[in-house]
Amino acid sequence: xxxxxxxxxxxxxxxxxxxxxxxxxxxxxxxxxxxxxxxxxxxxxxxxxxxxxxxxxxxxxxxxxxxxxxxxxxxxxxxxxxxxxxxxxxxxxxxxxxxxxxxxxxxxxxxxxxxxxxxxxxxxxxxxxxxxxxxxxxxxxxxxxxxxxxxxxxxxxxxxxxxxxxxxxxxxxxxxxxxxxxxxxxxxxxxxxxxxxxxxxxxxxxxxxxxxxxxxxxxxxxxxxxxxxxxxxxxxxxxxxxxxxxxxxxxxxxxxxxxxxxxxxxxxxxxxxxxxxxxxxxxxxxxxxxxxxxxxxxxxxxxxxxxxxxxxxxxxxxxxxxxxxxxxxxxxxxxxxxxxxxxxxxxxxxxxxxxxxxxxxxxxxxxxxxxxxxxxxxxxxxxxxxxxxxxxxxxxxxxxxxxxxxxxxxxxxxxxxxxxxxxxxxxxxxxxxxxxxxxxxxxxxxxxxxxxxxxxxxxxxxxxxxxxxxxxxxxxxxxxxxxxxxxxxxxxxxxxxxxxxxxxxxxxxxxxxxxxxxxxxxxxxxxxxxxxxxxxxxxxxxxxxxxxxxxxxxxxxxxxxxxxxxxxxxxxxxxxxxxxxxxxxxxxxxxxxxxxxxxxxxxxxxxxxxxxxxxxxxxxxxxxxxxxxxxxxxxxxxxxxxxxxxxxxxxxxxxxxxxxxxxxxxxx
Amino acid sequence: xxxxxxxxxxxxxxxxxxxxxxxxxxxxxxxxxxxxxxxxxxxxxxxxxxxxxxxxxxxxxxxxxxxxxxxxxxxxxxxxxxxxxxxxxxxxxxxxxxxxxxxxxxxxxxxxxxxxxxxxxxxxxxxxxxxxxxxxxxxxxxxxxxxxxxxxxxxxxxxxxxxxxxxxxxxxxxxxxxxxxxxxxxxxxxxxxxxxxxxxxxxxxxxxxxxxxxxxxxxxxxxxxxxxxxxxxxxxxxxxxxxxxxxxxxxxxxxxxxxxxxxxxxxxxxxxxxxxxxxxxxxxxxxxxxxxxxxxxxxxxxxxx
Numbered sequence: 023x024x025x026x027x028x029x030x031x032x033x034x035x036x037x038x039x040x041x042x043x044x045x046x047x048x049x050x051x052x053x054x055x056x057x058x059x060x061x062x063x064x065x066x067x068x069x070x071x072x073x074x075x076x077x078x079x080x081x082x083x084x085x086x087x088x089x090x091x092x093x094x095x096x097x098x099x100x101x102x103x104x105x106x107x108x109x110x111x112x113x114x115x116x117x118x119x120x121x122x123x124x125x126x127x128x129x130x131x132x133x134x135x136x137x138x139x140x141x142x143x144x145x146x147x148x149x150x151x152x153x154x155x156x157x158x159x160x161x162x163x164x165x166x167x168x169x170x171x172x173x174x175x176x177x178x179x180x181x182x183x184x185x186x187x188x189x190x191x192x193x194x195x196x197x198x199x200x201x202x203x204x205x206x207x208x209x210x211x212x213x214x215x216x217x218x219x220x221x222x223x224x225x226x227x228x229x230x231x232x233x234x235x236x237x238x239x240x241x242x243x244x245x246x247x248x249x250x251x252x253x254x255x256x257x258x259x260x261x262x263x264x265x266x267x268x269x270x271x272x273x274x275x276x277x278x279x280x281x282x283x284x285x286x287x288x289x290x291x292x293x294x295x296x297x298x299x300x301x302x303x304x305x306x307x308x309x310x311x312x313x314x315x316x317x318x319x320x321x322x323x324x325x326x327x328x329x330x331x332x333x334x335x336x337x338x339x340x341x342x343x344x345x346x347x348x349x350x351x352x353x354x355x356x357x358x359x360x361x362x363x364x365x366x367x368x369x370x371x372x373x374x375x376x377x378x379x380x381x382x383x384x385x386x387x388x389x390x391x392x393x394x395x396x397x398x399x400x401x402x403x404x405x406x407x408x409x410x411x412x413x414x415x416x417x418x419x420x421x422x423x424x425x426x427x428x429x430x431x432x433x434x435x436x437x438x439x440x441x442x443x444x445x446x447x448x449x450x451x452x453x454x455x456x457x458x459x460x461x462x463x464x465x466x467x468x469x470x471x472x473x474x475x476x477x478x479x480x481x482x483x484x485x486x487x488x489x490x491x492x493x494x495x496x497x498x499x500x501x502x503x504x505x506x507x508x509x510x511x512x513x514x515x516x517x518x519x520x521x522x523x524x525x526x527x528x529x530x531x532x533x534x535x536x537x538x539x540x541x542x543x544x545x546x547x548x549x550x551x552x553x554x555x556x557x558x559x560x561x562x563x564x565x566x567x568x569x570x571x572x573x574x575x576x577x578x579x580x581x582x583x584x585x586x587x588x589x590x591x592x593x594x595x596x597x598x599x600x601x602x603x604x605x606x607x608x609x610x611x612x613x614x615x616x617x618x619x620x621x622x623x624x625x626x627x628x629x630x631x632x633x634x635x636x637x638x639x640x641x642x643x644x645x646x647x648x649x650x651x652x653x654x655x656x657x658x659x660x661x662x663x664x665x666x667x668x669x670x671x672x673x674x675x676x677x678x679x680x681x682x683x684x685x686x687x688x689x690x
Numbered sequence: 691x692x693x694x695x696x697x698x699x700x701x702x703x704x705x706x707x708x709x710x711x712x713x714x715x716x717x718x719x720x721x722x723x724x725x726x727x728x729x730x731x732x733x734x735x736x737x738x739x740x741x742x743x744x745x746x747x748x749x750x751x752x753x754x755x756x757x758x759x760x761x762x763x764x765x766x767x768x769x770x771x772x773x774x775x776x777x778x779x780x781x782x783x784x785x786x787x788x789x790x791x792x793x794x795x796x797x798x799x800x801x802x803x804x805x806x807x808x809x810x811x812x813x814x815x816x817x818x819x820x821x822x823x824x825x826x827x828x829x830x831x832x833x834x835x836x837x838x839x840x841x842x843x844x845x846x847x848x849x850x851x852x853x854x855x856x857x858x859x860x861x862x863x864x865x866x867x868x869x870x871x872x873x874x875x876x877x878x879x880x881x882x883x884x885x886x887x888x889x890x891x892x893x894x895x896x897x898x899x900x901x902x903x904x905x906x907x908x909x910x911x912x913x914x915x916x917x918x919x920x921x922x923x924x925x926x927x928x929x930x931x932x933x934x935x936x937x938x939x940x941x942x943x944x945x946x947x948x949x950x951x952x953x954x955x956x957x958x959x960x961x962x963x964x965x966x967x968x969x970x971x972x973x974x975x976x977x978x979x980x981x982x983x984x985x986x987x988x989x990x991x992x993x994x995x
Contacts, residue, residue: 628992629959629989629993632955
């Protein structure tokens with residue numbers, strides 16, 4: 023690096039720039055706090071303090087050894103706290119650590135620019151973790167602070183005034199808003215070329231791929247949102263809203279799980295009947311691959327398939343809020359023929375256990391040879407006998423079905439559905455447990471349904487020839503208000519609704535104004551997810567199509583790319599000004615001349631003029647003096663005397679010189 | 691025309707031995723219509739140089755010895771009441787000459803200094819409400835003594851800036867001094883010098899100088915030099931636009947003296963120490979004498995091509 027370059031790079035950092043840099047760093051790190059290990063915060067505080075002390079000239083810059091130690095320690099810390107350098111979380115921790123550490127060794131403006139750009143990048147990664155409407159509004163703050171730092175780093179009249187700097191940054195943001203809007207509307211959303219590992223959400227509540235007694239009751243205590251549904255037509259009756267997530271077919275005596283064969287992809291046979299229902303769902307991340315739908319989902323989103331047990335499933339787990347549209351045929355006839363393998367799975371029972379229930383099933387079978395009659399008898403039994411619907415059922419022993427049916431008689435939906443399926447199977451009727459959600463809370467502010475985790479439900483499907491699969495809900499017999507009005511009403515006064523989630527707003531539905539506020543806020547979030555986050559892929563295409571008619575979208579994309587390229591070309595032309603280089607043919611030839619002589623041990627100093635260089639060269643290479651002078655005189659005449667001359671003339675002079683010189687390969 | 695100039699130089703060189711470069715720069719300064727500041731110890735030939743220049747170029751010569759009690763009127767002239775005509779009659783001061791030697795300018799009070807410097811800048815003087823033009827050509831050679839600064843008023847930077855060049859003659863070389871001691875030269879030979887140029891010819895030459903061609907590439911070099919003085923940390927401050935204009939004017943005159951009608955980077959480099967030295971200060975020593983090392987840095991590091 024020559025003295026001139028190092029001088030330009032070593033511009034000191036103004037106080038305002040540093041102040042904004044520190045503020046921006048705080049604002050960028052704040053949204054990351056949730057998934058950063060605590061030592062990063064300590065590291066940040068230490069680095070910021072050190073930086074301030076450096077600015078006050080109370081502390082020196084870190085030397086090489088300290089820097090190496092910090093770097094190694096940080097790498098080790100990331101490795102220990104995130105289990106390796108791979109993965110989104112570890113990457114973000116590493117990025118934030120770099121962002122924090124770089125601050126200490128910032129000496130010149132160029133270093134500070136690196137910190138600012140790291141900050142922009144770290145802010146972008148925050149969007150991977152949190153992209154709600156409040157978060158998006160918040161991100162404007164660090165954005166403005168980073169811009170203010172960028173402005174404050176420049177030596178200008180503003181460099182002394184932090185507020186003017188911030189005002190300018192705000193103005194820049196405002197000016198960028200139309201461009202942002204245009205990009206948002208038109209910029210194509212490409213599928214990522216590689217799978218971006220989503221943030222590993224720890225403790226996402228939701229349905230799992232198996233069910234033991236108590237699992238769904240656990241969910242019943244959670245006020246978290248599962249998904250939102252907007253119907254395109256009128257809202258169907260509540261009792262028809264059975265949102266299927268998945269089917270559990272394998273029973274090991276205690277636990278219901280998906281049958282291994284159900285993973286095979288084999289489109290089920292079904293027939294459209296009745297009126298379809300069209301709706302779109304905005305699903306919260308569940309970290310599971312299945313999607314929610316009403317039976318039977320006739321149209322699936324691009325990425326998902328209808329599996330042979332009528333569940334919708336996509337290839338990747340849902341790690342981001344997902345918007346999809348489904349058309350369902352609730353009255354469809356499902357698998358009237360019945361596939362042999364599906365029926366075999368639907369009759370599976372453990373070898374032993376629950377003898378009482380098996381005996382009762384055999385007796386029922388004897389009394390009601392028709393499957394429909396038997397199902398009806400079972401439902402009547404649940405209705406007539408003193409069964410009790412409760413979130414806190416007593417623990418059950420090894421023969422859980424027997425204990426529930428004949429002893430405790432207290433349970434949640436999973437107890438009822440599991441017992442009914444068991445009895446049906448024992449009686450020779452193919453049956454299975456379906457888990458999902460039931461009902462939902464209507465939000466009049468946005469005309470959509472909110473489905474929470476406490477709406478989780480399990481019900482039963484059984485099969486009979488010609489009729490195919492039909493759904494029945496034993497819970498309805500015990501607690502009809504659960505189906506008709508919801509869990510809160512079903513639990514009544516004596517069992518507290520969401521009593522373990524005192525912060526959940528859904529708990530305080532009885533307070534009118536609070537409830538209205540909650541629903542309006544949720545409506546805002548719904549719109550954000552639908553129209554902002556969900557504006558990609560199909561939805562973007564549809565919007566653009568509705569504006570530009572059926573213009574060829576590929577052509578439109580090409581036009582967009584071309585116009586962006588043209589814009590960049592104009593910027594590049596303006597920056598590099600190639601037409602200015604016309605006169606520099608002389609300069610290029612002069613550089614060649616220099617390189618040629620450099621091979622013969624003649625280095626021109628930067629301040630050495632052509633004539634002085636030629637004099638020196640002619641002294642050192644007397645045999646070539648004539649050719650050297652010929653070139654330099656011609657160069658001077660063209661470059662300084664303004665004599666018109668084609669560059670060819672100069673190039674010829676250079677070639678003559680080259681011929682007179684002995685051929686030599688060297689550092690040139 | 692150029693042969694005449696060359697013979698001018700040779701004539702002066704016969705009087706002032708071994709100072710070809712300084713003589714050439716002094717003539718360059720005059721041709722570029724600039725004023726010259728000579729800074730040297732007493733007895734180094736400053737007065738001889740001024741005399742020789744005046745004689746050879748055929749200019750009227752006046753010497754003003756600056757002292758602590760010199761008044762502006764002593765330089766500019768005063769009006770005296772003439773009893774016979776009943777009017778004030780203006781008696782012009784020594785400044786109404788074509789070449790002025792302002793000897794030991796730093797001995798006078800700032801008031802007297804500025805009277806001279808204003809005249810240098812404006813080319814005219816205003817005395818008692820009447821503006822009187824100075825003769826053309828008008829050329830000031832000021833001298834000052836770098837040592838024995840007691841009781842002197844050093845010229846501030848703003849006034850230094852008005853001199854196109856600052857030169858110091860320095861000790862003569864051994865051979866030149868031997869010749870001097872042998873009596874072959876010196877002030878005794880001044881009367882032998884015959885005028886080689888006249889006013890008309892000098893004016894013609896001076897008018898010719900601005901027509902010396904300056905190409906874009908050369909202006910770029912001058913700009914690089916000026917930008918370096920403004921952006922590099924070792925400079926206390928950069929060259930003013932007046933400084934860059936002066937640099938270009940002096941380069942043109944130098945190129946003209948060298949017999950070219952275009953300027954090359956070497957011309958700029960030849961005049962740079964004299965033109966920029968007194969306008970630059972080191973950041974480490976802003977009150978110092980000036981930037982010899984800074985100029986050397988510029989010559990070495992700023993890309994010439």
